[in-house]
Amino acid sequence: MSGEPTDAPRRRGRFITLEGGEGAGKSTQAARIVAALKGLGIPAIATREPGGTAKAEELRAALLAGIVAPLGPAAEALAFSAARVDHLDRKIKPALEEGVWVVCDRFADSTRAYQGALGHLAPQLIRAMENVVVGADRPDLTLMIDLDPEKGLARAAARRGDNSVDRFEGQSTAFHRALRAAFVKIAADEPQRCALIDGARSENDVAAEIWHEIENRLDPREWRRPL
Ligand code: TYD
Numbered sequence: 210m211s212g213e214p215t216d217a218p219r220r221r222g223r224f225i226t227l228e229g230g231e232g233a234g235k236s237t238q239a240a241r242i243v244a245a246l247k248g249l250g251i252p253a254i255a256t257r258e259p260g261g262t263a264k265a266e267e268l269r270a271a272l273l274a275g276i277v278a279p280l281g282p283a284a285e286a287l288a289f290s291a292a293r294v295d296h297l298d299r300k301i302k303p304a305l306e307e308g309v310w311v312v313c314d315r316f317a318d319s320t321r322a323y324q325g326a327l328g329h330l331a332p333q334l335i336r337a338m339e340n341v342v343v344g345a346d347r348p349d350l351t352l353m354i355d356l357d358p359e360k361g362l363a364r365a366a367a368r369r370g371d372n373s374v375d376r377f378e379g380q381s382t383a384f385h386r387a388l389r390a391a392f393v394k395i396a397a398d399e400p401q402r403c404a405l406i407d408g409a410r411s412e413n414d415v416a417a418e419i420w421h422e423i424e425n426r427l428d429p430r431e432w433r434r435p436l
Pocket of ligand 1: 230231232233235258259273289314315316317319320321323324375377378
């Protein structure tokens, strides 16, 4: 006897990310995707970046407090990437290998857009970092929730209920417009991976379009069938 486990091979989970500007409704939609998947009997978790693990959440606190900002966009990109390494190693990859679907609020496209396009980092640097950090663990589907930044920032402020802003919310409207353009460009450049979702509609309408994309592109009902 070899002592090898005799379990049937487990199908790898799918990796879905949500991207977009501030207040686009990503975390609400992430929770709805997880609920819909579980409704089909598919194990699924929601997570977020920066964060998702204890150490990455510590880095998140420093990043959103603006502690790394004075070091420049390259250092910020490295700090976001360091958080991502821990998140991938300790949470995302183990879950996918266990056959769990992972739904992540922000991921590497946020580094491309915020630090890359807006921080004016060389695309080769962003690509090299992404190759090292993410490698083959790229998302199966990225939902780009597109929304007029004025609407998004107003939503984010209403959600907080006060006038406080974090490191990125405090940027100018021009910054947020450029951010929107950066996400739209990523979606246009990688249509196989990315779906551009109109985030200006009601929560239910956005959820319906997202579910349509998931069904068309990832076929969750087929995935559920035993191998
Ligand atoms: P968060 O409060 O989660 O923003 P939102 O609700 O809009 O998702 O804060 C995350 C912030 O960090 C957000 O402003 C985007 C920024 N960010 C980067 O600049 N680079 C990154 O790689 C990631 C993951 C996030």
